[in-house]
Amino acid sequence: xxxxxxxxxxxxxxxxxxxxxxxxxxxxxxxxxxxxxxxxxxxxxxxxxxxxxxxxxxxxxxxxxxxxxxxxxxxxxxxxxxxxxxxxxxxxxxxxxxxxxxxxxxxxxxxxxxxxxxxxxxxxxxxxxxxxxxxxxxxxxxxxxxxxxxxxxxxxxxxxxxxxxxxxxxxxxxxxxxxxxxxxxxxxxxxxxxxxxxxxxxxxxxxxxxxxxxxxxxxxxxxxxxxxxxxxxxxxxxxxxxxxxxxxxxxxxxxxxxxxxxxxxxxxxxxxxxxxxxxxxxxxxxxxxxxxxxxxxxxxxxxxxxxxxxxxxxxxxxxxxxxxxxxxxxxxxxxxxxxxxxxxxxxxxxxxxxxxxxxxxxxxxxxxxxxxxxxxxxxxxxxxxxxxxxxxxxxxxxxxxxxxxxxxxxxxxxxxxxxxxxxxxxxxxxxx
Amino acid sequence: xxxxxxxxxxxxxxxxxxxxxxxxxxxxxxxxxxxxxxxxxxxxxxxxxxxxxxxxxxxxxxxxxxxxxxxxxxxxxxxxxxxxxxxxxxxxxxxxxxxxxxxxxxxxxxxxxxxxxxxxxxxxxxxxxxxxxxxxxxxxxxxxxxxxxxxxxxxxxxxxxxxxxxxxxxxxxxxxxxxxxxxxxxxxxxxxxxxxxxxxxxx
Numbered sequence: 001x002x003x004x005x006x007x008x009x010x011x012x013x014x015x016x017x018x019x020x021x022x023x024x025x026x027x028x029x030x031x032x033x034x035x036x037x038x039x040x041x042x043x044x045x046x047x048x049x050x051x052x053x054x055x056x057x058x059x060x061x062x063x064x065x066x067x068x069x070x071x072x073x074x075x076x077x078x079x080x081x082x083x084x085x086x087x088x089x090x091x092x093x094x095x096x097x098x099x100x101x102x103x104x105x106x107x108x109x110x111x112x113x114x115x116x117x118x119x120x121x122x123x124x125x126x127x128x129x130x131x132x133x134x135x136x137x138x139x140x141x142x143x144x145x146x147x148x149x150x151x152x153x154x155x156x157x158x159x160x161x162x163x164x165x166x167x168x169x170x171x172x173x174x175x176x177x178x179x180x181x182x183x184x185x186x187x188x189x190x191x192x193x194x195x196x197x198x199x200x201x202x203x204x205x206x207x208x209x210x211x212x213x214x215x216x217x218x219x220x221x222x223x224x225x226x227x228x229x230x231x232x233x234x235x236x237x238x239x240x241x242x243x244x245x246x247x248x249x250x251x252x253x254x255x256x257x258x259x260x261x262x263x264x265x266x267x268x269x270x271x272x273x274x275x276x277x278x279x280x281x282x283x284x285x286x287x288x289x290x291x292x293x294x295x296x297x298x299x300x301x302x303x304x305x306x307x308x309x310x311x312x313x314x315x316x317x318x319x320x321x322x323x324x325x326x327x328x329x330x331x332x333x334x335x336x337x338x339x340x341x342x343x344x345x346x347x348x349x350x351x352x353x354x355x356x357x358x359x360x361x362x363x364x365x366x367x368x369x370x371x372x373x374x375x376x377x378x379x380x381x382x383x384x385x386x387x388x389x390x391x392x393x394x395x396x397x398x399x400x401x402x403x404x405x406x407x408x409x410x411x412x413x414x415x416x417x418x419x420x421x422x423x424x425x426x427x428x429x430x431x432x
Numbered sequence: 433x434x435x436x437x438x439x440x441x442x443x444x445x446x447x448x449x450x451x452x453x454x455x456x457x458x459x460x461x462x463x464x465x466x467x468x469x470x471x472x473x474x475x476x477x478x479x480x481x482x483x484x485x486x487x488x489x490x491x492x493x494x495x496x497x498x499x500x501x502x503x504x505x506x507x508x509x510x511x512x513x514x515x516x517x518x519x520x521x522x523x524x525x526x527x528x529x530x531x532x533x534x535x536x537x538x539x540x541x542x543x544x545x546x547x548x549x550x551x552x553x554x555x556x557x558x559x560x561x562x563x564x565x566x567x568x569x570x571x572x573x574x575x576x577x578x579x580x581x582x583x584x585x586x587x588x589x590x591x592x593x594x595x596x597x598x599x600x601x602x603x604x605x606x607x608x609x610x611x612x613x614x615x616x617x618x619x620x621x622x623x624x625x626x627x628x629x630x631x632x633x634x635x
Contacts, residue, residue, distance in 0.1 A: 027551055264492035320598075324504060327594060328511055330520025356610055357548040360617040364552060369621050375614035376607050383500060384493035 002331055005322050012319040015312060022305060023355035026198035031361050036201045038166070038251035039159040047155050049079040050214070051134030055124035056084065059142035060091040062259065067100050067107070069145040074152055077106055083132055086111045087124040121210075122233040126225035134217065141211040145173065145257040153254035154214045164246025165208045165215040165237060167196065168254030175371065177262050182374045183381055184260040184267070189366055190359035196250045204302040205242055206250035210234030211258075219246065230284075232277025239285040242303065245294045268388045275392020276399070278310040283400055313382075314390040446528050457531040458582060462523030465512050465591040473591055474509035477502045501599035508594040523585050526593055530581065534574045537602045541570045541609050548613060553620050562616035569612065570605045577604075 052070060056063065063084075070082055084107055086094040094111055101107045110128055117123070129137060136155055140146065150168060157166035169192045175185040199206045208215070210233060219241060220226070226233040238248055261267040289295070289303050356375055363372045398404060440461070445454040465473070481502045484495045511519060521529075545566040553559045581596050 024547065024551070031551065268492065320500075324507060324594070324598065327597065328507070328520070356613065357551055360548070360552060360613065364617060364621055364624065367621060367625060369618055372618045372621065373614050375617075376610040379603070379607060379610070380493035380497050383496045387496050 002326070002329060005326055005329075006331065009319060009322055009326065012315060012322075015315070019305065019312070020355070022302070023195075023358045025202075026195055027355070027358045027361040029198040029201055030194045030365065033201060035197065038153065038249055038254070039156045047076070047079065047152065048135040048158070049133065050075070050081075050136045050138055050151065050155055051128075051132035051217075052080070052082045052138045052140065052151070053125055053128045053132065054082065054084045054140055054142060055087055055121045055128065056089065056093055056097075056142045057087045057119070057124075058089045058091045058093055060089070060093045060096055062143045063093060063096045063100075065145055066140060066142055067104075069147075070140075071104060072148055073146060073150060074148050075155075079134075080106055080151070081132065081134060082107045083128045084109055085124045085128050086113070087121075088112060088115075088117070088119050118228060120228070122226035122228045122230065125233070126228065129217070129220060129225055132217070136214050137217055137220070138214040139211055140256070141258075143259040144170075144211055146212070147255045147257070150212075150254050150256055153251050154212075157249040157251060158214070158216065160247070160249070162245075162247045163249045164219050164241040164244075166213060166249040166251060166254075167206055167208045168212040168250075168256050169193070169196075169252050170209065170212055170258050171255055172260035173257045174259055174262065179374060179377060180264060180267060181260045181262055182371055183377060185371060186359050186363060186368075186374060186378070188260075189362035189368070190355065191362075193252065193362035193365050194358045197252045199302065200250040202302075204299055205238065205306060206248050207306065208234050208238045208248055212254070212256040215241070219244075230277060230280055231273060232281050235278050235281040236284070239281060239289065239303070239307070243285070243288055243292050243294060264384065268384065271385055271388045272392040272395070275310040275389040276395040277392075278307075279393050279396035280399060282307045282311060283396065310389055311393060313386040314393045317386050317390055444524070444528070446532065455531055455535060457524075457527045459524035459527060460582070460586055462526075462585045462590045462593075463588060464516065464519075465589040467513060467516075469589060470509045470512040470516070470591060474506055474513060477506040477509060481506065497599075501595055504598050505592075505595045508591055512591055519590065521590070521593065523582070523590065526585060526590075526597070527578075527582060529597070530578055533602065534578065537605050538567070538570055538574065541605060542567050545609055545613070549616060552617055556623075558616060558619050558623070562612055566609050566612045569608045573605060573608060 054066065067082075067084075073080075082104075084097045084101070086097055086109065094109075094113075097107070097109045097111075101109045108131070110131065112119075112124060112127060125139065136158055138151060138154060154166050154168055157163050170188055171192075172181060172185045172188055174181050176182070196206045198204075213234070215237065220237075223240070227236055230236050242248060261270055286304065286307055289300060289307065292300060295303060356378060359378070360372065360375065442459045443456050444459045445456050447454055481499050484499050484502070487495075542563075545563050549559045549562050584592055584596065
């Protein structure tokens, strides 16, 4: 038993070292290597017709913001349609969508109100895709605010015929609200500015994140759309297309602004949901990724590491318990000396503090100043993530074992607009 | 050497890195907790875990960290309640482990700090300043903590050993390192925003 515990401890050290080196490589690549840009320089060419899909459930607080941003986007109106899906909302969402649809013909409302219908983002997206006429589908969550040239930038990536899906960059807008939003800003910076771009530079696998991304219609429709029984339809799509040989592109300049969760409870629920969905995809795609003939060894290796990101925190928690057990069993010799040096180094350079050097590199590229000073606080949020991610993993395991139906859990919104007032005021605006 | 309380304090050595040399550490006896003391600690830990898990939702991460610490302390208390004679370490063992761990930590911090600062800035005084301040901080902090922890275990109880080792251990060396690193990156960000800094960018 003790041998197993010691072996597990050493395996976890190796796992952490691998992740640590991976993120050092990404940071170095982003800071000192030539950057791969998307096809943005040719975005004045003839771009295809696109459908923007907005799945919404009780989003009355934030709808006007995304409509406003989308309507200001630079894209030929004759080649643009916005399909706003009201997925069983009980607030003013449906009413607001209808008012906007009256005022702007490019907005097409789709109300999903049948109580017997399955709910959730993948189902809503599938229904929207079935009536959409664009060649490219662009997806946004309702709390996102795209920049003016975002649509053009995203869609121009499809000038490359091997690109099946493209992802843009997400930037929180409410970064100054509290420590949590500041930390989320740092995490996003590390995740997009460095991690996603480096993976794109190195021909690895950038991840389509389910929002601020676009994909080819025919690729989804041939397989019957999104899998309606999975929470992380975005990760599933990334792996599905990558294993079919399509490239996932990333455009760091295609910026979209989001409202980050402002309370730890909301963040915890969000992370738990992500972990549950991501781990479901991991169960489904780990074997397929390892067996894939289309991916090179290094792509396969990185794709597996990406699949495991929501599993490893739980394994680290287990390593912590393992360590405590070894302590009381009097087997501390394993955690003293060189093995412990490796453990401490890897744990703190990847686990405890996230890859802090990667976040710092991203913050530097973004020209951040005082925000960087919150870096040490990442340590405590690591324990928070470990906790919530572990629950998400258990959820995914139970889903798999019991074949349980997955319900969508929405993240709380913080925009201060009163949905009913918005409905009324927008109604007046639409009438004018 | 004899301490004023009558406890024998000796300096022992242990091999850490072959061909480099031995490492010295302080050896002395610690206080073993009584059953009542262990029981009180177990009850208090459990109470605090229950309270911490139910309150202060705005500080969730800190509460989870605190609960982890209390959990370790609870396990330690239960161990001393049920198997006091089986506790595998003396204060001398802890002292040895601490020193081995701390030297490892100093080496790791020097390595990680070196890589991380070099990654951000390939040359310049800021980089060397950040590196040396980090190493110095870790050295001083590690030594001071060594004395403080030995004092706690010697004066109060060996019951606190697990918590000191796992929760208030090397994490704080790294916390200091990241804080210094954050200040360093903040300074580099200022530098890069300046005219001379902008010329450094290659794209």
